[in-house]
Amino acid sequence: MSEQAAPRRRNRGRYEGDVPREHYLNVAYGLKSWLLTVDHKRIAILYLLSITGFFAIGGLFAAIIRMELMTPTGDLMSSEVYNRVFTLHGVVMVFFFLIPSIPAVFGNFFLPMMIGAKDLAFPRINLASWYIYTIGGIFTLAAIIAGGVDTGWTFYTPYSSTYSNSAVALTAIGVFINGFSSIFTGLNFIVSIHKMRAPGLTWMRLPLFVWAHYAASIIMILGTPVVAIAIFLIAVERLLGVGIFDPALGGDPILYQHLFWFYSHPAVYIMILPSMGVMSEVIACFSRKRIFGYAFIAASSLAIAVVGFLVWGHHMFVSGQSAYVSMVFSVLSMLVAVPSAVKVFNWLATLWRGSISFETPMLYAFGFLGLFTVGGLTGLYLGTLATDVHLHDSYFIVAHFHYIMVGGAVMGYLAAVHFWWPKMTGRMYSEFWGRLSAGLLFIGFNLTFFPQFLLGYMGMPRRYHFYPDEWQVLNVLSTAGASILGIAYLIPIIYLVYSLRYGPIAGPNPWHATGLEWTTASPPPQHNFETTPTVTEEPYDYSKAIENVAITPGAGPESPPSPAAPRS
């Protein structure tokens, strides 16, 4: 239907196809059409805008931290302020950017399309999840205005519950509320994956992105309530003086750590699994190969989700926890490392004998492979009991989890942005600027965080406002890296926004990728597909030459629709 939609604007470049006359972005206009939408794609855009906002706030706090640490003396601000800055950096980045990032934006947008559905199972709950997220965010922003919060994102008791003189309750309630948005999203994904797959789309035909989100959703549903309650109990103890965590009131501070990490370790996988899902899509597409070891990658996601629940005690090796308990947590932590390694090897094997091209999403994927590998390997030092004693709560930890969270999760997020941008907006961004900022990001990231491994081994504790002079050189290097990193984050915002108006028209499938989301127009029509697609093939079937990949908007795969096959 869309071939008549004459492209009004320039059609530069090698991408073919038109912008359809009607799509999800122009079916309705006005603020109300956005704020009351139940279209998963529009909700994804709402999320995209809000998490970008929170990322900017969190990034600003990071910049302030790095500026302060350029000198050993803590001369830029007082310790009260510094402690609030790093706390808010953590709270905002973890709860309001990383955890929702890929699931709430790309999961929301593409999971229904990948399974050939018109929407998620519960569109209204989906919208509610965004509102809950926003309300939680407002509470947290209000806490900033109300004087900030200085407990660290981990809210350790009894400091947070009794001693801190800051807006802990407000922040805690914000995080508590926000938890429900995660639960809603996870619930929606699981039900949709079970119930709404297109005819012929068996479990073993699901894209790995969907598998990864399935695994992450399990964690969201099972883990989030625990942390939400734990943080809520802090608010209860603070406001009502009920003794839960403070030993002076008869509570147990270590209980809080158990509750907190029971969620917050698996939460790492909420952040990284979806990113791994993106990797599978991107690497298969740009090497034009079926993903190597599909079943192993899918199974490893589930293994990570399950075993990930049994390792929380590795955050507590020096907390006074029994040595035998620590031993069990150590061995389980070692086990959970293996499925991640398996994935990396499978992605490498996918490249083998492929036909590799290096567009921006693929560069981010390469960046992910390098940085995630370093992040994962340095995790082994921390799962090993003796070395963790020395490294715990030092800058080594800071470096390690930034390699996972930024090097892994954010790289994956940016790969997703660049991979699906043409689908979401119908426009191509500048490939030159895209590659440039991917390269800059990689360099800036390593310069920022690699020196922190060295600082950590030398013993520099985390959350220190000032530090002994001998550590200044490495801190200056780290700050220098952070400036490059900051620029590398800003560039995409510019060229992506620019592309919305001036970018070449992308057409339905600019990357000649497989997957149902690429069989429909860009931007997709309101109900995703003109006709419900039927799936007859395994995923990642890149056996066709590029020229033969179906790019007809609205058309399903070439094969004739078969009668609705029973789902497995």
Next chain:
Amino acid sequence: MNGSQLPPLLPPSASTVSGELDLLFAYITAISVFFAVGIAVALAVLAVLYRRKPGDGPPPQIHGSTALELVWTVIPLLIVMSFFVWGTDLFFRMRTPPIEPLEIFVVGKQWMWKIQHQEGPREINELHIPVGQPIKLTMTSEDVIHSFSVPAFRVKQDVLPGRYTTMWFEATKTGTFHLFCTEYCGTEHAGMGGSIIVMEPNEYQVWLGGGGAGESLTDAGERLFGQLGCATCHGDQAGARGPSLTGVYNSEVSLAGGGSVTADESYLRESILEPATNIVAGYDAIMPTYRGQISEEGVLQLVAYIRSLGDPAAAGATGAAAAGEAGQ
């Protein structure tokens, strides 16, 4: 010019475990570098070899290989297990103090470390110790969680309010080393540090004598014991209202509710501050709580005094009789 020398990249190695810990660290690093570099090189080689060239057809579609999956599951598994085994073995040795260590008591509070030596000297944010002698710290906090960390010794232990935690180390070098609080504890967290001053044993003895030469920890405890009226109930005479505390340290205490508990430092501390938690079999719960009346340091002194009243484990073969004498 001469000031421009780069700072060291490794912390000083100054304890009996730091050398082996560095070795373990080097072992994990060697394997990590091998894999990280291997993966980076593989990535580069694959990217160059299989880059898309004009006129390329679709590449062969390879589904996978169960044999390969097994190989790259089992090999990493074996490697990480070697980390686990070595790391756990060293960890247990790092946690188990040798017999007869020199005992020192530490109280953390926002934002300082208060240290009491057995012989009496007290110090703040500094810990003087002799080289070549195992030191055991018994630690507690007056407020929030802190963590006692000495990077040069590669040791660290959280310090909790409401209970005792212990750690031990043995310095192998004299000198001054950083002491940090590594558990975030509020505004002046970064300032909650100081130094560990490792001295030759004879210098240490001199330092002990010169450090104010106040009463020893047990003497201070004994004085408190009298001042607070503990002796009225815990006098050793027959028919006293409270149990005799002679020889109670490290003994098995039978509890009123059934069961028993080893009377370690934490138990003694709890008996003083929360007497209602565990009631000794055969006695009434009449002991008043001393919470809020004695500082954590005072409690440590009382505990030290009660310990000095005899320890059946330490008395060994000579048995309870000897322990009883010690209490005279």
